[in-house]
Amino acid sequence: MTYLAHTENMAGLPHILSEHLQSVGDMARRFAEESNPDLSDAAYWAGVLHDLGKYRDEFQQYLRAERDSSTETHHAVYGAALAYRQEWLGPAFAIAGHHAGLHDHNELQTLVEGATYRTAERVPLLAERFQDDLGEIPQKIAEPLFVENKSHSAEFYIRMLFSTLVDADFLDTEAHYKTASRATRKLQAAELLRLLITEKESKSSDGKLNAIRNNIFQQCLDKAQESPGFFSLTVPTGGGKTLAGMAFALAHAAQPQHQLRRIIVVIPFLSIIEQNAAQYRRILDPEDLGIVIEHHSAVNVPEDTGETRSRDPFEKHPNEYAAENWDAPIIVTTSVQFIESLFANRTSRCRKLHNIAHSVVIFDEVQTLPSHLLNPLLNVFRELRDHYGVSFVFSTATQPAFQYRPSSLSEGFRPGEIQEITQGSTEANFRSLRRVSIQPAKPDETTGWDALAEQMALREQALCIVNIRSHAYDLWEKLRRSFPLKEREAMFHLSSAMCAEHRFAVLGDDREPEPGTIRYRLRNKQPCRLVSTQLIEAGVDVDFPIVWRALGPLDSIVQAAGRCNRENRLCDEAGNPAFGEVIVFRPEDNKLPSGVYRTASDITASLLAHVDADTLATDHELFGRYFDQLYQLVPTDQRISIQDEREKLHFRKVAGLAKVIDNDTQAVIVPYGKGCSIIEEIRTRPVIKGQPRFSRDDLRRLQRYMVNLHSRDFQKLVMHKATSQLLPNLEIHVLAEGWYHPHLGIVIDKRPTEDFFA
Incomplete structure (x- = not known):
């Protein structure tokens, strides 16, 4: 019997299960090798076993439309049960969650050992069918040694493994239905650095202000030779740190020994990221080839608590396949996107994690990092630095320093752990640039x-x-x-x-x-x-x-x-x-x-x-003292400790706790400018069998026409019937005409006394 993974695509070809498993395994292993080779064996086996349950007769009958979806057609639990019994903890978590998201440890144990799925009885036959197709399953695999007796390292390793699996699974499934794989661009750091230097040289160098900016720019180029790690860039406002920080990142990535793959610029969630993105795009991606992308609006994917799936995966949650996985050379994103992805458990949020490895992450205006998440964040930053080759640049005019304090910042920086890029001239820069x-x-x-x-x-x-x-x-x-x-x-x-x-x-x-x-x-x-x-x-x-x-x-x-x-x-x-x-x-x-x-x-x-x-x-050190005082008065972890929950491998609980802002938000597309024609084009395009009606490219085009609303404000719009779905079965909403003011944007409660169009 030929076992299938998915239904026929637009070319009329079914997705053969053995081919899907082998492809996902190979791709997950490649992603892991690019992140940390110690993960590659576990990633491979997570990939080839993730759909082990699809060897069940009941699932094959479901794909052929001979039965409806039920617990008998669920499939993720079986590969997870096999991995769990062989004490492959990382693959067990990753496989079990590859549709429903990472489970808490106790939930995983109940899932694979409980009576619902009778895994002990069913797995041997499934393993036999798998081995007939793809060969022997080993008793042991190599999992990273650096996670032994280090609970937080183990927790983050599982997240990275999960990311490699989920992204590989989505990409291979997408390639089947679209009959083509996604094209990706590599970071050409040396070439982009030349463009940036050319831009810098085209500007006037006259005057004291430009002399200081040029000196800071050169210091960034010089410091880029250092090994990956933690760096601070403390520059007064107006000192040119936006381009200087990018110069450091590109020069740092251009060092062959560093093997850095992309640059991620993280900007506060209430800031205007399009200015920086537009500036980077104008200099580094003038033809808009996808070298620089923005990612700043969260599109909510309905969360699965189980794994009931439609036969065509594009039908149930098409926006999962449009989720951003950061496979571009330069990403400009928000604190909310970056931080919450580090602690998320859902597939759409987690699939980008492995692409953070071997990157340069620039935190612009780093003083805005949420204080209630500082200890978990600094711990994860160390994981990324120590085991996944990430360099961090903490850039601001008001440097918080994040110094270690046992009673407040227990994960803070120790003396000498972070290098100041402008060391020796910082104080003079602040005096001169007043x-x-x-x-x-x-x-x-x-x-x-x-x-x-x-x-x-x-x-x-x-x-x-x-x-x-x-x-x-x-x-x-x-x-x-x-x-x-x-x-x-x-x-x-x-x-x-x-x-x-x-x-x-x-x-x-x-x-x-x-x-x-x-x-x-x-x-x-x-x-x-x-x-x-x-x-x-x-x-x-x-x-x-x-x-x-x-x-x-x-x-x-x-x-x-x-x-x-x-x-x-x-x-x-x-x-x-x-x-x-x-x-x-x-x-x-x-x-x-x-x-x-x-x-x-x-x-x-x-x-x-x-x-x-x-x-x-003039006194830049004042801010270190100010933040030191602040962090002693405010929480630096949640009341229910995120760090404690991470130790227990409670992924769902951590995801619920690690929110940058307390209020849930909902992205709404607004009828502004070209956004109107994009909305119309998406809604009126012909439906092609086997093709999703909405893609990641659509989501990227719509980013600039989205506004994030607090859930209470979104519910008010719903009550007033002021929103509609962009497409049926797609949880992305469009604001109705008349609710977007030409000067104020979305106005719900307070409306101007004059000139508000009806």
Whole structure:
């Protein structure tokens, strides 16, 4: 009998089970060899045994549509049971979870030893059929020695093994149904570095500021010769760390002995990642060949608790096959995507993990790493460094240092464990690059939105950064009422309620901005008043003469100052260089995000009352002390310890605990710009038998037209019938026309009093 793995593809050919198993085994072994060769044997056997249960007659009858799906047609448990009985713990976890996600240890034991599947009775026949097709199953396989007696190393090894299996299984299944394998691009680090250096050399080198930037860039190139490990890049805002950090990464990867495969740039989840991605793409991928990709919107795949699958795997969860696996040379992603993937248990999130191995990971604005996950994160970073060849660059103007403290940061860095790239010149850089004067809020003084709007209206160019979206809306409303209709075109709003393409259109290109955009107005000395949430603080290159910043965490205030007099072009009436103004204020309605943000803001208020505010612009070591104090006051692991649950191999529990933000989010595609035509094209394209209607390429195109909403806000839209599914059976939603404002993005509760289109 010929056993099948999947139904016929578009060419009318069935997927032969033995061929699928061999292909997945070979591919998983190759992925493992590229990650850590010590995993290769386990990855191979996880691959060839993952569908052992498909040798059951009941499953073959199901594929031929002779019976319905039931527990009798489940298949993952049988290969897992064989591996578990032979004490192949890694393959057992990986095989058992290759549809339903990684199980907790006790659940795995119940699954493979319980009465439901009668594995002890059924596995011998399945093993016999397998061996007739593919040869002998060994009694022992090689699993990594470095996991012995190291529970956290063992836990992360299982995750890596799971990733190699899941990605190989998805890719081989996809290749069968599409009748072609995916094309992938290799990192050509030396070639890309030449492009980056050419870009750098094309810019002016005149003046003190450019001299400092060039020196930092060169220090990054020089330090790249060092062995992979932990590096910090502590550079004042405006010091050019975006390109300098990439220069280090490419030069580091270009060293043949390092064998680095890709570069992953991780940017805070509330930031505007499209600016950096656009800049990298313009320089390194001008023809948009897929060398640089963005990945920043989470698409929720309905979670399987069991393994009931449709005969055609594209029918049940087609977005699993569109999930991003980071097989590109340069990835620009968010903290949420990167961090939660490290602790996830679901297939769609985990399949990218093995592609993190032998990468350079740049954490931009590293001070925004979530404090409640710091100890688990730093532990995983060490695993990636020590066993999977990953180099980390922690880049910021406000370096948290993450120093070891037994009572708070037990996984913190020990002396000498992290290397500063600009060692020897950091202090001088901060003194030389000072461009602002910071005016702290007076302890008992508050500012109302009316008063602040009046002050901003007196300035031709002004920026105000607030702590929450509702404050941005309130101030924007007050400010626009201060001007007649014809002058309101000079007023702007930025928040995460706007999709990436919308924010980019409002800001303008960093090199040649379109007339009317923020950057165009700033550079051409035209009126420009902007109200924004904190997202503008994470590396967005804008240059205002004055910035108001609502009292918040110390690092946020300093990051806000980086949007003021950024290019050091301000002069006084006599033509002499002058500082920009940064005014810290306390809103009358001083609502703050709860938890760490509020604690950090309280520490900042106390610190500003006792420290010369100008110190913020010149003393970079102040931030190490500030964060040290903060981490002693806030949790650095969850109340139910993630580290403890990792030791117990409780993968589902860990996934539930390791959330960057407490609220679940839902991505919604918005009808903005070209997004409308992409939506229409996907919905109207012809259905081709054996082909998915939605692919990873579609998801990549839609990234820039997605907004992540808190689940409560998404439910409000559902209640108002303001969303619809992009395609039937696809859990990706499209916002209805009339719910997306041309200035504010998605508006649900507060709507402008005027000019909101119906």
